[in-house]
Amino acid sequence: MPLILQFNDDAPQPGLSGEVVFSARTPPSVRGSVTLTARRPVPISGEATFSASRPTPGVGSSRDIEYTTDLTGLPGLVLTAEYRHTGQYEELTVTVDGLHPLATPTAQLRLLARTGTGALLGELPTRIFSAATQEPQLDTGERQTTFVFRNSFDPDLRGLRLPELIPWKLNPSPDLCAGPRQEQNVGELVRGLFRERVDAAFRLDDDPLQSSVWVEGRTDYSTLGKTPQQVWEETYGLLGMVLWVAPLDTGIRLVGTWPQPVAEGSGPVISADWRLTDLPQRQWYQTPRRLTLRGAERATDLTPDLLLDLIGPDPARTELERELYPNAEWFEPPESSGTSTVQRGYRKLGGQLVSQVEVTTGDVSVQETVDGEPRVRLLYGVATGYKRTETTYDPECQGRPISQRTETRGWGYDLQTTLGTFSVPGPGLNITLRTGDLVAEETTLTTYTYSPQGHQTSETTTTRRLASMEQAGAEGDLADRGPLTGREYITQTITQTWAPMGAGRWRYSSGVSGQTLVPVYDAESREAVRTVALARSTPDAPRVTDQAPPSYDCRPYCEVIRELLDPTGVVLNAGDAGLAEEREISVPMLRPADLTGVAGRVLAADWHREVRTFTVPFPVGYHPGSWLADGRVQSLTIRINAPDDVVSEIVCARVDTTLMGPGSAAVEPLRADPNAGRALMLAGAPGGARVRLVTGWDPGTGEAITEDALVVFRSGYPPRPGDEIDWQLIRGQREATNARR
Secondary structure, three states, rough: OOOOEOOOOOOOOOOOOOOEHHHHHHHOOOEEEEEEEEOOOOOOOOOOOOOOOOOOOOOOOOOEEEEEEEEHHHOOOEEEEEEEEEOOOEEEEEEEEEEOOOOOOEEEEEEEEEEEOOOOOEEEEEEEEEEEEOOOEEOOOOOOOEEEEEEHHHHHHHHOOOOOOOOHHHHHOOOOOOOOOOEEEHHHHHHHHHHHOOOOEEOOOOOOOOOOEEEEOEEEEOOOOOOOHHHHHHOOOHOOOEEEEEOOOOOOOEEEEOOOOOOOOOOOOOOHHHHEEEEEEOOOOOOOEEEEEEEEEEEEEEEEHHHHHOOOOOOOOOHHHHHHHOOEEEEEEEEOOOEEEEEEEEEEOEEEEEEEEEEEEEEEEEEEOOOEEEEEEEEEEEEEEEEEEOOOOOOEEEEEEEEHHHEEEEEEEOOOOOOOOEEOOOOOOOOOEOOOOEEEEEEEEEEEOOOOOOEEEEEEEEEEEEEEEOOOOOOOOOHHHHEEEEEEEEEEEEEEEEEEEEEOOOEEEEEEEEEHHHHHHOOOOOOOEEEEEEEEEEEEEEOOOOOOOOOOOOOOOOOOOEEEEEEEEEEEEEEEHHOOOOOEEEOOOOOOOHHHHHHHHHHOHHHHHHEEEEEOOOOOOOOOOOOOOOOOEEEEEEEEEEOEEEEEEEEEEEEEOOOOOOOOOEEEEEEEOOOOEEEEEEEEEOEEEEOOOOOEEEEOOOEEEEEEEEEEEOOOOOOOOEEEEEEEEEOOEHHHHHHHH
């Protein structure tokens, strides 16, 4: 309380003097102030006497504080005790008189303190401790026993093994192309897990993963066989959050929180008059210079249209379109060699090559001796070959062929052949050929069979081909000869079979059977008079091999080539405020849109702190996580040396913005490793491939930072467009790691 003393200035005053008495109800200290003024400059001197109505209590005094110390359930007289709450557990250490090596007590603690006038100073509500963390510790010299109790959720958090809780692990989607992928929200799973399987009321002080999800086939996860603590560490624990135990009287027992405050808060004021010790401290050396937070990969459905947009203008654009689109029909440019020209056409359906045709044309020279004179006829640009293949695929396994039919045609030419025409019905080619006499229509039919387990069991190929021709009037004049026609055909069958023998071995057998034309000779004249068909078989001996039969991809055709997964992340640069080493965190299910906000909270949890540690001569019940005017409580320790000697030590912390606040950290794009990585192949190039190379992630735009680059292949055939290539920088050149000798 201030006191103003005024004096009449009619007569000079040599000085001022007075006595002021202050009284205070709150020990252990008294504060006051006196203001002395004079109407004209004169020497001023004075004294103020401060006194308390009762002595300031010391640590062991009980004259001015009334204590209620209730610590029961122990097998002997309590000598000393210490209650400690660090956030993750409550611990009670009690030393009692006597030796009690076999005792397993249950302790009950309640502390209360009032002033001499009956005002409540502080209280620790009733705590019950039944779980010991170690055997009783005996001091035989002093004949004392120390018990250490702990209240925590470790038995449930670390001892409980979980079943599978991820939905697609229990019921996978039959086809990820058919509909949306299954998702599991991270926060919902964690909250449900702790509320239903851990015997505790649960609350999240902050939920930075509230919109983060695991996605089937993309960001996979499993809870099978894990403990609740493991699930926490693999989710919120990745960000540095912890599980704290709140006392029973709060109604919340388990709290997910940041170990250090990330925002400002307020709470009750504990007067400095009551503080026995008060130590403020700054902690500046835990703030990282740079914090990198990586999130879930940004997924984009890579369709043929999108891939072609990424490819842009390219010399092989037409070829790439044929390769990427599932349905297409085309022909290749003619290939010439000498006087022969080969043309090919193709058809794709559902991503499979179902039909192809190959036509060969060229010049034919016919030579024959007639009446002893050589005769020559030149035919220009006539058909010399035709082959057409049709393949049928299993509707239940679109990549698995069940039959293949190849048809070939043969034309004969002689001196009197009249040229005709043949229209090629595609695919791709719609041309008309100039042909001679049709002498053969040969076919090859291949059938494939498979076991219920999916592996191929047999392959049978049957070929019917021309063996001899005939012609009416073959030995007559040219004008009397008829057209060339097929006379005799033979059939050949090739079989292959596979059967599993176990241990990766297969029984394989093959064989060839069919007809062969052999001449029949006249026994008397010794001349061949005709041919007959002889059926024969030449089987190969079965053998055991480790070479499995062909396997096929049975996944249904999907319009999406693959998911384009771009790495995401954000960098917060603390600048001169960062005094610790750089730190990097990866949270594979964190939504990219939340990167900047979550990174800010992580950095705030590591930011400079003002820490204040003080003691008061009475018990308090401010558990970690609660707020005082000095900051958020980090730990509480209550030492009991006697029923009337109780001292509480409280540690509080708050964000220190002396240098700057965590929100002032600069936001920078994530930069990818320039020496190695993975890239999306766009198109082949001489010696390598064009790729879409991701060099970073821009959190401002939410898009990957990319460039068009070249990856070199030392050997091997490059993958197809849309595949991913692993590369590394070797002697200044990006080189595919899977294509080196």
